[in-house]
Amino acid sequence: MTSTSSVRRVALLAAALAALAVSCGTTPEPDRAAGPGTAATASASASATTGAPEATAADPTTAPAEPDGTPxxxxxxxxxxxxxxxxxxxxxxxxxxxxxxxxxxxxxxxxxxxxxxxxxxxxxxxxxxxxxxxxxxxxxxxxxxxxxxxxxxxxxxxxxxxxxxxxxxxxxxx
The missing domain is CATH 1.20.120 (Four Helix Bundle (Hemerythrin (Met), subunit A))
Incomplete structure (x- = not known):
């Protein structure tokens, strides 16, 4: 059984790797990016399991939002x-x-x-x-x-x- 903290760590790692890939001009291959047992699957699983927002690297240049919600x-x-x-x-x-x-x-x-x-x-x-x-x-x-x-x-x-x-x-x- 996977602990919630392990799933979160995998999700954060997946987001960091995706951000690194974007900054390097590379992206993961689609067939491996969301396959079973991959970091992408773990990220989606983490958000579904914990109710936490899914970590994404869609815009790695935007830091977390301020308390008032503005990025x-x-x-x-x-x-x-x-x-x-x-x-x-x-x-x-x-x-x-x-x-x-x-x-x-x-x-x-x-x-x-x-x-x-x-x-x-x-x-x-x-x-x-x-x-x-x-x-x-x-x-x-x-x-x-x-x-x-x-x-x-x-x-x-x-x-x-x-x-x-x-x-x-x-x-x-x-």
């Missing part, structure tokens, strides 16, 4: 948002310009939101937040391909500025 954000959101922005560094308008410009814009907006929500506070990222605000002011809410193409130099320049700035602040993304 707390960790620095991982900035790291993850910066990583996806960096993934655009070798791209250009050469292949699919509309996709590229929209992606850079989206990644900048996500990084801006992550920086503003970071526990260190938005004052920790003044230059990137200011550059994104300048870009947004210039775009004036128009994210059509035509407007993004018109301001391509500013859009890509903002991305490159933030990349350089973040490289000088490695504690914020490593």
């Amino acid at each position: 707390t954000t960790t620095g991982e959101k900035v790291r993850d948002a910066f990583a996806t922005l960096q993934a655009t560094l070798n791209d250009s308008c050469a292949a699919d310009c509309s996709y590229f410009l929209n992606r850079v814009h989206r990644e900048l907006q996500e990084l801006d939101a992550a920086m503003k929500a970071d526990p260190k506070g938005p004052g920790h990222f003044p230059e990137p937040i200011q550059k994104i605000a300048e870009l947004n002011k210039t775009l004036a809410g128009d994210t059509s391909f035509e407007n993004l193409k018109k301001h391509e130099k500013l859009l890509v320049g903002t991305r490159d500025f933030i990349n350089t700035w973040m490289q000088g602040h490695p504690d914020d993304y490593r």
Whole structure:
């Protein structure tokens, strides 16, 4: 017979392993992820047996909720948002310009939101937040391909500025 504490430990281990897999860019194979006797099964069993909420790694960048129920954000959101922005560094308008410009814009907006929500506070990222605000002011809410193409130099320049700035602040993304 399995004790409740053992089931909980297995569930926590499964959640930690899933979070690690997500942060490493790997996911468990579907046929092994929920098979009998696996950590995924133990996790589901733990929540069903104990009435405790199921531990998941759906969003490993969100820490447990505050007492008032609002989720707390960790620095991982900035790291993850910066990583996806960096993934655009070798791209250009050469292949699919509309996709590229929209992606850079989206990644900048996500990084801006992550920086503003970071526990260190938005004052920790003044230059990137200011550059994104300048870009947004210039775009004036128009994210059509035509407007993004018109301001391509500013859009890509903002991305490159933030990349350089973040490289000088490695504690914020490593």
